[in-house]
Every structure is written in structure tokens, then in C-alpha cells.
Amino acid sequence: MSFDFSKAMEWAYKDMLTFFPENVSTFGGELDSLFAMVYYASVAIFFITYSILIAFIIMYRHQEGRKAYYYHGNNLAEFTWTLLPTFLFAGIGLVSDDAWTKSKYSQRVPNPDVTIDVMGFQSGFGWQFRYPGPDGVFGNKVRNQISSANPFGIDSNDVHGKDDLVIISPGGARPVEAHLPINKNVLVNLSSNDVLHSFFLPNFRVKQDAVPGQWIKVWFNGTKAGRYEIACAELCGSGHYNMRGLLIMDSHQDYDVWLDQQYKLQKPVLSAPVSDSSAVAAVASDTTTTKN
Amino acid sequence: MQSATAHAHETLGHDSHGDHAHHHDVSFIRKYVFSTDHKVIAKQFMLASLFFLFVGGLFALLIRWQLAFPGEAIPLIGNILPDTWVSDGAVTANFYTQLLTLHGTVMIFYVIIPLAVGMFGNFCIPLMIGTDDMALPRLNMYSFWLVPPAGLIMLTGFFFDSGAAAAGWTGYPPLGPSSGAGQTTWLISLFLIGFSSIMGATNYMATILNKRAKGLEMFQMPLTIWALFITAILIVLGTPVLAAAISMQLADQYLHTSFFMPDNLLIGAPDNSLLTGSFVQKGNELLEHKQLLGGGGQPILWQHLFWFYSHPAVYIMILPGMGIVSDVLATFARKPLYGYKAMIFAIMAIGFLGFIVWGHHMFQSGMNPLLGTTFMLSTIVIAVPSAIKIFNWLGTIWRGNIRFTSANMNALAFIATFIIGGLSGVFMASAPVDIYIHDTYFIVAHIHYVLFGGALFAIFSGIYYWFPKMYGKMLNESLGRKHFYWSFIFFNLTFYPMHLLGVGGHMRRIYNPYIYEFLQQYQPLNQFITVAAIILGFSQFILIFNILWSLKYGKKAPRNPWQANSLEWAAPAHPGHGNFDTDIQVYRGPYEFSHPDRETDFYPQWEKPKDEPQGDEKAVPETKEHSQSA
Numbered sequence: 001m002s003f004d005f006s007k008a009m010e011w012a013y014k015d016m017l018t019f020f021p022e023n024v025s026t027f028g029g030e031l032d033s034l035f036a037m038v039y040y041a042s043v044a045i046f047f048i049t050y051s052i053l054i055a056f057i058i059m060y061r062h063q064e065g066r067k068a069y070y071y072h073g074n075n076l077a078e079f080t081w082t083l084l085p086t087f088l089f090a091g092i093g094l095v096s097d098d099a100w101t102k103s104k105y106s107q108r109v110p111n112p113d114v115t116i117d118v119m120g121f122q123s124g125f126g127w128q129f130r131y132p133g134p135d136g137v138f139g140n141k142v143r144n145q146i147s148s149a150n151p152f153g154i155d156s157n158d159v160h161g162k163d164d165l166v167i168i169s170p171g172g173a174r175p176v177e178a179h180l181p182i183n184k185n186v187l188v189n190l191s192s193n194d195v196l197h198s199f200f201l202p203n204f205r206v207k208q209d210a211v212p213g214q215w216i217k218v219w220f221n222g223t224k225a226g227r228y229e230i231a232c233a234e235l236c237g238s239g240h241y242n243m244r245g246l247l248i249m250d251s252h253q254d255y256d257v258w259l260d261q262q263y264k265l266q267k268p269v270l271s272a273p274v275s276d277s278s279a280v281a282a283v284a285s286d287t288t289t290t291k292n
Numbered sequence: 293m294q295s296a297t298a299h300a301h302e303t304l305g306h307d308s309h310g311d312h313a314h315h316h317d318v319s320f321i322r323k324y325v326f327s328t329d330h331k332v333i334a335k336q337f338m339l340a341s342l343f344f345l346f347v348g349g350l351f352a353l354l355i356r357w358q359l360a361f362p363g364e365a366i367p368l369i370g371n372i373l374p375d376t377w378v379s380d381g382a383v384t385a386n387f388y389t390q391l392l393t394l395h396g397t398v399m400i401f402y403v404i405i406p407l408a409v410g411m412f413g414n415f416c417i418p419l420m421i422g423t424d425d426m427a428l429p430r431l432n433m434y435s436f437w438l439v440p441p442a443g444l445i446m447l448t449g450f451f452f453d454s455g456a457a458a459a460g461w462t463g464y465p466p467l468g469p470s471s472g473a474g475q476t477t478w479l480i481s482l483f484l485i486g487f488s489s490i491m492g493a494t495n496y497m498a499t500i501l502n503k504r505a506k507g508l509e510m511f512q513m514p515l516t517i518w519a520l521f522i523t524a525i526l527i528v529l530g531t532p533v534l535a536a537a538i539s540m541q542l543a544d545q546y547l548h549t550s551f552f553m554p555d556n557l558l559i560g561a562p563d564n565s566l567l568t569g570s571f572v573q574k575g576n577e578l579l580e581h582k583q584l585l586g587g588g589g590q591p592i593l594w595q596h597l598f599w600f601y602s603h604p605a606v607y608i609m610i611l612p613g614m615g616i617v618s619d620v621l622a623t624f625a626r627k628p629l630y631g632y633k634a635m636i637f638a639i640m641a642i643g644f645l646g647f648i649v650w651g652h653h654m655f656q657s658g659m660n661p662l663l664g665t666t667f668m669l670s671t672i673v674i675a676v677p678s679a680i681k682i683f684n685w686l687g688t689i690w691r692g693n694i695r696f697t698s699a700n701m702n703a704l705a706f707i708a709t710f711i712i713g714g715l716s717g718v719f720m721a722s723a724p725v726d727i728y729i730h731d732t733y734f735i736v737a738h739i740h741y742v743l744f745g746g747a748l749f750a751i752f753s754g755i756y757y758w759f760p761k762m763y764g765k766m767l768n769e770s771l772g773r774k775h776f777y778w779s780f781i782f783f784n785l786t787f788y789p790m791h792l793l794g795v796g797g798h799m800r801r802i803y804n805p806y807i808y809e810f811l812q813q814y815q816p817l818n819q820f821i822t823v824a825a826i827i828l829g830f831s832q833f834i835l836i837f838n839i840l841w842s843l844k845y846g847k848k849a850p851r852n853p854w855q856a857n858s859l860e861w862a863a864p865a866h867p868g869h870g871n872f873d874t875d876i877q878v879y880r881g882p883y884e885f886s887h888p889d890r891e892t893d894f895y896p897q898w899e900k901p902k903d904e905p906q907g908d909e910k911a912v913p914e915t916k917e918h919s920q921s922a
Contacts (some may be wrong), residue, residue: 021796031727034722045715068692089676089721097727
């Protein structure tokens with residue numbers, strides 16, 4: 001146990017905006033500048049109201065023999081300080097709406113270059129990724145085929161599903177590593193099979209709850225190659241803190257190389273027990289009743 | 293029985309114990325335990341909630357210790373706690389999740405709501421409207437006596453093998469219904485405390501509408517009463533929805549309904565051991581349970597129902613505080629409250645808008661984003677009445693003659709922290725800005741600025757202000773100031789840096805943040821926060837010591853120690869059952885401070901105007917004009 005006070009103070013003196021992790025997505029900058037706009041407006045209001053508050057506390061502190069001003073208020077003042085904040089706040093709302101619809105409205109999701117499925121899971125706590133495989137087409141999802149061995153519920157009768165690539169945690173303390181290309185519109189279909197999770201990519205300014213029974217579209221476009229962390233932001237059990245994953249943003253060539261590698265390593269999801277050491281695969285060998 | 297005029301000049305220093313008050317011969321149990329006297333019930337609420345304040349505070353410090361020094365033994369108590377809670381003296385992940393769940397639940401449902409609504413509602417309403425007791429005293433007694441069993445039921449969860457509730461204070465399904473017996477105790481406990489709230493609130497409304505003293509019009513009531521009145525309406529409209537949602541979650545847990553549970557879930561049996569990762573061994577049970585849960589329910593439905601109550605609940609917690617602060621500020625600035633009616637309309641606006649903003653808790657929940665736009669706009673609108681209140685409070689101290697009593701310092705601290713809490717709320721009101729800060733420490737900072745900095749400082753203010761009337765003794769001012777300074781400074785040192793962590797991306801409710809590379813750099817800041825939080829926690833013992841010391845050695849309180857105007861100060865210094873020893877007739881509003889025609893700087897509501905002939909009720913409309921010129 002050690003407590004470094006000076007290091008703590010270094011942080012405490014820094015401006016709030018410097019705390020953001022590096023932004024590497026196309027719309028992230030817009031979200032950050034909206035934050036900055038609200039921040040500067042707040043700082044201004046903070047200094048104005050605090051100066052008034054402190055000035056009044058000093059100027060009108062108790063003095064013997066002085067009598068306070070008998071005054072009940074003024075309607076003009078009330079109107080002013082009702083309308084001013086209304087315009088200010090309504091302005092923030094109107095300015096915000098475009099960034100909101102751009103990042104969340106399904107109608108405004110751009111044509112995806114890459115589409116993947118992502119699922120949070122609680123049995124060992126982590127994320128699963130599904131790529132469409134060499135044929136570029138996902139197999140159909142069927143809810144009643146969901147099982148621990150086939151978490152995405154890929155339809156065993158659909159030929160497109162046979163080559164789907166599923167990336168899972170390698171087990172132990174090692175986080176799952178998913179790769180995606182930079183400068184491409186990535187569409188993530190997000191869901192869960194157990195409890196709520198929240199798919200949080202701090203560097204991409206992406207956050208979306210994963211809701212069982214529902215596929216939610218999330219998109220982003222990464223601008224810089226590198227290794228970024230995936231976090232869970234919704235309490236999902238006592239292992240919630242342990243849902244760390246890694247998102248590797250590759251150049252287009254590196255991404256293709258990685259995909260090819262994975263295809264070669266790939267064992268078909270829908271064939272019988274996988275001899276992988278991961279928690280999920282272990283469950284697969286236990287649950288023999290999976291309809292196949 | 294004394295007459296109203298004879299009463300006017302003995303406002304100070306007269307401790308007649310209410311000859312007119314009813315002197316029944318009541319047993320000890322009926323007098324102090326199962327009492328129907330609103331003042332005793334208020335004190336019971338205060339004691340119970342202060343007990344829970346320390347329980348919830350202890351939980352917070354255990355959480356803070358883990359965040360600052362993960363895996364290291366808790367000092368002093370780490371090695372005496374049972375193995376189900378700690379390993380090698382450090383909190384386990386499972387216990388940590390239970391702690392954060394119960395910290396939130398205890399602080400909201402067993403500390404802030406019972407203090408702000410239960411304690412002040414019971415104590416202030418009959419006294420400030422000049423009546424002998426609540427309209428329904430027995431219901432009032434029941435409303436308190438549901439609180440201790442409800443709280444203890446929830447805490448029993450800690451002694452189960454599977455532990456206490458661990459799905460967060462929001463209890464989101466599917467995690468909630470799929471966890472163990474601790475969650476059941478949590479649900480039952482909230483159901484009971486909801487009943488307690490509804491009983492109390494019904495009573496407040498009935499009392500305020502029916503039992504006001506002669507001459508007291510609605511628009512002559514102090515802001516505390518107005519705030520409690522609107523709060524009571526919010527409780528009666530909101531709490532049944534929570535009760536319904538709780539019943540549905542209980543049904544999902546035990547009756548295999550599927551209100552909130554979609555089909556084909558891969559969740560194990562309701563056993564917390566699953567949540568710690570022993571999933572593999574449970575293969576067969578798992579499949580069986582999966583079938584039981586099959587249903588086509590919608591997890592987000594819970595969130596809608598829960599926040600339909602719990603967002604107004606935020607205002608249930610803060611509105612009484614706003615009322616208290618308004619009264620305390622006016623009294624100690626010796627000035628009429630600025631914009632009395634505007635303040636009341638702002639409370640009404642907050643109460644109304646509070647019911648149409650719940651979706652801002654759900655921007656990232658998977659709810660249709662079109663609703664996000666709607667809720668963003670309604671949320672932004674609710675900032676306006678809050679701003680109106682801030683400006684009116686500033687207007688109240690403007691050109692006043694401010695006395696810095698402990699009560700007033702806490703009220704000023706309320707304004708200071710509420711400004712920050714209100715401004716940080718604007719960030720998350722903007723849906724796109726919320727994407728990044730949602731479920732991070734920015735939210736934690738915001739809620740603590742509003743509920744600790746806001747509601748709790750107002751509650752402290754109210755305790756310092758009304759303690760003399762509660763116990764007939766003055767609280768020690770110098771201890772009061774010490775408590776204020778320590779609390780205010782270390783409150784800010786604890787919670788302001790949490791904004792910074794939030795902007796750094798630090799998620800809420802994580803047992804060990806340093807698993808993540810991007811959070812490792814924040815450990816020193818977390819340690820700083822923890823040190824400040826420990827000092828903040830221990831500062832609260834000053835308040836407890838002050839209360840105990842003053843009860844024994846405190847100066848005897850005069851009838852109207854603060855020279856205030858509202859009706860509670862017309863009652864004897866330590867009023868008995870029945871409250872008033874005179875007939876109360878109200879002549880004016882509660883904020884007639886520093887009236888230019890008077891020598892003293894206050895003009896109590898019950899004081900008969902000098903130039904009016906005795907008993908002439910026509911005096912009322914004329915004086916009323918002053919109080920209503922807002």
C-alpha cells in the first residue's frame with residue numbers, strides 16, 4: 001500500500017478536458033467538442049454564479065444596526081432568468097441532436113464496409129465476436145438454437161452459417177482479441193444471451209447496452225491503427241470488472257491477413273465439441289443436448 | 293387557555309410545556325415507541341436514518357478502500373470479517389458488488405428519503421401549519437414502523453450463503469431476477485418502504501389540505517411545506533409504479549413469469565455462485581433453468597417502470613431540501629424570500645417535468661433513439677426551474693443581513709453544491725455527450741453532488757435549524773461549524789475528482805479498475821478520493837457528538853431562537869403532544885423580515901397587527917398583500 005500524494009495532485013490540477021483518452025473515431029471528435037461546449041458554458045455559469053454568491057456573502061454579512069432590504073421580488077427579473085436559461089439550454093439540446101441521431105439512429109447508419117456480431121456474456125465474463133466467414137454472408141440466427149456452444153444461435157440448416165467465424169476469449173486472464181480495419185464503416189450488431197452488458201469503446205466514444213433478445217446496431221469508423229481496450233459499462237455480475245477485451249485496429253492489408261489466418265484456424269461452430277480450453281467451449285462439452 | 297394577543301409578546305424564552313396540550317397518561321411504549329405524536333415519529337425517523345447513514349457510509353468506505361488499494365486488507369476490520377465477504381482481509385468481487393448495491397439502496401431509500409420526507413415531513417408539517425398533529429396519526433405511526441423491519445430484511449441478505457442483493461441499486465433484469473435470495477430480500481424491502489412512503493405522503497396531503505391554522509392560506513405557507521406537499525404528490529403518483537415493477541420482478545424470480553426475461557437465456561440457476569464463474573460445473577442445471585425462463589419478456593420494460601418512479605424519486609429527495617433551504621436562507625438573511633410564488637411554481641414545474649424525463653437514464657439502454665431526442669429535450673427543460681430557484685436564492689441573500697449560523701452555512705453550501713450538481717446534469721442531459729460519460733464516474737460525481745451535496749446539506753441545515761424545537765435544546769454552534777467545514781471541504785475533495793475520473797473513462801461499479809490499461813494511471817487519484825472520503829465519513833461523528841452533547845449539556849432553547857416568522861416558533865420551546873399552547877390565527881405570509889414599519893426585523897405570522905382592533909379578521913387581506921407582491 002502506497003499513496004503518492006504528489007501524483008494525485010498532478011491529476012487534480014489538470015483541466016477536465018485533458019482527461020479524455022485519445023479519440024480514434026470519425027464522430028468521436030464531434031462528441032468531444034459538444035462536451036467541451038457544455039463544459040465551457042458550465043464553467044462560465046459556475047464563475048458567474050459563484051462570484052455573485054461569494055460577493056453577496058461578503059457584502060451582506062451580518063452587521064449590527066443594519067436592516068435588510070424589504071423586497072419580495074420582481075417579475076421582470078423572474079422572466080429574465082426564466083428565458084435566458086431556456087434559450088441557452090434549448091440551444092444545447094438543438095445543437096446536440098444532430099450528433100445524437102448520427103451516432104444512434106438506425107436510418108443514419110452509413111453503408112457498412114464490415115459487419116460483425118458482438119455478444120457480451122456472463123459465464124466467465126467477456127465478449128464474443130462473429131464474422132461472416134469467407135462467403136461474406138452471415139448464417140441466419142434462430143433463437144431456439146441458442147446454446148452455450150452456439151451462442152449466436154446460428155441456424156444449422158443455413159449453408160451460409162457453416163463458415164461463420166466466431167472469436168472467443170482464449171481463456172484464463174487473457175482478453176479476447178478482435179481485429180477490425182481502419183477507415184471503414186464498421187457495423188456491430190450487439191446483443192447478449194444472459195444479462196445486460198454495455199459495449200464500451202472508450203477511444204471510439206462508443207457505448208451501447210447489449211440487451212438479451214434484441215439486436216442493436218452500433219457503428220463507428222476508426223481512424224488510427226492500434227490496440228484499444230473494450231470495456232463493459234453495465235453491471236453484469238461480480239465479474240463485471242473483468243470483461244476487458246482488445247480491439248486491434250489494422251490497416252486493410254493486415255486485417256485481411258488476420259482474417260485468412262483465422263479462417264485456417266477456424267473450427268466450424270456447428271460441429272460437435274470443440275477442444276478449446278475456453279470457458280465457453282468447456283460448457284459446450286457439458287451440454288450434450290444441443291440440437292444439431 | 294391563553295389568548296392570541298397575550299401570546300405575541302412571549303415569543304422568546306418561555307418554556308411553558310403547553311398547559312393546553314393534552315396530558316394523557318400514556319405508557320412508555322405508547323409515548324416513545326408506538327407513539328402517534330408526529331414529533332416523536334419524526335425523531336424516530338431521524339434516529340433510524342442516522343443509523344442507516346452510518347451503515348451506508350461504512351459500505352462506501354469499504355468500496356473506496358478497494359478502489360484505492362485493490363486486494364489489500366482492510367485496516368482494522370479486514371481480518372475479522374467472515375470468509376464469505378473477504379479473502380485475506382480484502383473485499384471479494386462478489387461482496388464488492390453487494391456493497392455497491394446496498395450502499396446505493398440504503399442511502400437513497402433508508403437515509404435521504406426518510407430524513408428529507410419522513411423526518412421533516414412529520415416534524416414540520418403540523419407545526420408549520422399551526423395544528424396539533426397529523427390528520428391521520430395512526431397511519432403515521434405505521435409509516436414509520438415499516439422502516440426498521442424493511443431495512444433489516446434487506447441487510448439480512450449479507451448473512452445468506454449467496455450474499456445480499458448484487459444487481460445494483462437499480463436491480464436491472466435479467467441480472468436481478470436471476471440472482472439469489474439476496475435480491476428477494478431487496479425486492480421485499482423496497483416494497484415495504486414504498487408502502488411506508490405512500491402512507492406518509494397520503495397523510496401529508498390530507499394534513500396540509502385540511503388542517504391549516506385559522507387564516508393560513510395555501511399561498512401563505514412556508515416553502516418547506518409547499519415542497520413537502522408537491523413531494524407527497526410525487527410519492528403517491530410514482531411509488532405504486534415501483535411496487536408494480538417489484539411485484540413483476542418477484543414473479544419473474546419465483547413464478548416463472550417473463551415480464552422482463554426474454555426466451556432462450558443462457559443464465560444458470562438462481563445461485564450467486566454462478567456469477568463468480570463456476571458456470572461450467574453447472575451444465576445440466578443450466579439447461580433446465582433455461583427452459584424455465586423461456587418467455588419473450590423485455591428487460592428494458594423494467595428500466596422504464598423503475599425510472600418512472602426513480603427519476604421523480606430524485607426530486608422526492610431534493611425538493612424538501614429546496615424548501616428547507618428557502619426557509620433557512622430567508623430567516624438568516626433577515627429578508628423576505630425572493631419571488632415566493634415563482635419559487636412555488638418552479639417546484640410545481642419540477643414536479644411535473646420530473647415525470648417526463650425518466651428516459652434520460654436510458655439513452656444507451658437500447659431504447660429507440662428517437663425517444664432519446666424527446667427525453668433529451670424534456671430533461672433540458674427541467675434545468676430551467678432549477679435555475680430559477682438558484683437565482684431566487686441569490687436574490688434572497690442580496691441586500692440581506694446574513695447571519696452565519698450552522699444552519700445557514702449548510703444552506704449556503706447547498707446552493708454552492710447544487711450549482712455544480714445542476715451544471716454537471718446538463719452534460720448527461722445532452723444525449724450525445726451522455727454516450728461517453730454514461731455509466732462512468734462522471735455520473736457518480738453528479739449524483740453525489742445532488743444527493744449528498746444537495747439533499748444531505750439541506751438535511752443538515754434543517755437539523756441545525758429545527759433541533760431546538762425538537763428537543764428544547766440548542767445545538768452547539770462551534771461544533772456545528774466544525775462539522776460544516778470538515779464536511780464541505782472533504783465533500784468537494786471526494787466528489788469533484790470523480791468528474792475527472794469519469795472523463796478519463798473510469799466505469800462505475802468495477803471491482804478492480806486497474807485490469808484496464810487506460811485506467812491504471814488513475815490509481816493515485818482514486819487513492820486521493822479515498823483518503824478524502826474517509827475524512828468525510830469520520831467528520832460525521834462530529835454531528836452525532838454534537839447531538840448527544842447538546843441533549844445533555846446544551847443551552848435551553850428559547851421559544852423562537854432564530855427570530856423566525858413561521859408558525860412552529862409560536863409553539864412552546866419543547867412542545868408536548870398537541871403542540872400549541874395558544875390558539876393560532878395567521879395574519880400574513882411567512883417571510884415578513886425587516887419590514888420597514890417595524891422596529892424588530894421579523895414579523896411572525898401569528899402576531900396580530902397593532903393598529904387593528906382585536907379579533908377583526910378583516911386585517912388579513914390587507915397584510916396579505918405584502919407577502920404576495922411577488
